[in-house]
Amino acid sequence: MKRVISVVLALAISVSMLSACGNQSEKDGSEISQGSDVKEKSEKESSGLHTLYFKDSTKSDRAVATFFNSVSEESTDVEMEKISEDSKSVTFSCEGDCAAYNMAYVTCGDKKSREFAFNKCVSGWYGIDDYVLPYTEGKEPCYSHELEEVTLTGYGSETLLYIWTPDDYDPMSDEKYSTIYALDGQSLLFSEDNGQKLKDCPGFIEQVEAMSSVTGEKAIVVGIESAAARNYELVPQIGISRDEEDFISKHDSAFADEFDCMNGTQFADFAAHTVVPYIQQHYNVYSDALHTSVEGYSLGGLEAFYIAVEYPEVFGTSGSMSPSFWEFDDSTWKSYLSKKSFGENSPSIYLYTGPDPYDTGPEVTAMYDRLKDMGYPESKLTLHFNKTGTHSSVLWRSFYSEFFSIFLSRVERSERI
Secondary structure, three states, X not given: OOOOEEEOOHHHXXXXXXXXXEXXXXXXXXXXXXOOOOOOOOHHHHOOEEEEEEEEOXXXXXXXXXXXXXXXXXXXXXXXEEXXXXXXXXXXXXXXXXXXXXXXXXXXXXXXXXXXXXXXXXXXXXXXXXXXXXXXXXXXXXXXXXXXXXXXXXXXXXXXXXEEOOOOOOOOOOOOEEEEEEEOHHHHOOOHHHOOOHHHOOOHHHHHHHHHHHHOOOEEEEEEOOOOOHHHHOOXXXXXXXXXXXXXXXXXXXXXXXXXHOOHHHHHHHHHHHHHHHXXXXXXXXXXXXXXXXXXXXXXXXXXXXXXXXXXXXXXXXXXXXXXXXXXXXHHHHHHHOOOOOOOOOOEEEEEEXXXXXXXXXXXXXXXXXXXXXXXXHHHEEEEEEOOOOOOXXXXXXXXXXXXXXXXXXXXXXXXX
């Protein structure tokens, strides 16, 4: 499958790509598809030049960054300059053009790092053993964070919120912050202090910090806990899900009532009408949809998509990493989506997936095509199909900054209008 889409403003992939025009094809097992935008950017910003920093724990003498476009097959190698050294690592840097390239990896000596998204929403990457973690250059890498915990009651259950605010957050100031709501907050935001092994840390907060450092757009993160029943509460009731069909076929139909006790439809209502109002009342955050986003992975990706489509007046951007769209068949999705009106106020949607049988590729690409066919604005749709991707949090963390760039692009466009 090769997808070629005209890109007028690639800001939906990177803040710096606001007026980059061109066609995209395929490269190194990844492809990105997206619609066009109509705004222009200054020559300086549209150049797309961005500094990449890479910390190497092996302390190699030489590092080469390979920038590539995951669709057009174009790539370039850039010799990196050694800029500092400490007892743990050597730091290299170089400039890359994120108007031309959206991915990168670094080779230190004869060791190639994992691939990661390259855009202006991330400052640098820390190569440790066989994995990479995001960090902000000029700040000591830290993968443990203080999270405020708040318990809210909704849909007959108590739900924990994990709230992260930047170090300079001042609750007494008039400065407003954007809000990023993260589903599966109990795992997405947990770090070393919460029992997460370093190599498995999602790096979500680190990339929000990097986005703020590089772009100046400040945000807080609200992680919404998903209980042990996430198979229910992260699956909306838009029809009979495949899990439900399988369950009913193996048990007496009376057991179907189990699927009504905690479901994604009620969870979405709780998120939009209980969680968001609470945060907007108690924190210095914007109250408009443009500055409010929701993100999730797997079943959480399914639910994040549903939440944004169901409540576009609350959430202006959604990010879905390998969403479980397979829960419903094509006719169910078409029936549900046909009841929605798509237009300028529709949320911007970022979809990421790898291929079957390692990930949710067929269903996610089908959703992308389905939305376009049903009239969803192409400028608000982005798909990154990674043919070498798997259903893995270690892999997803390399792409969160792409979702942040979609979010940031909509915020910046609104401020220029």
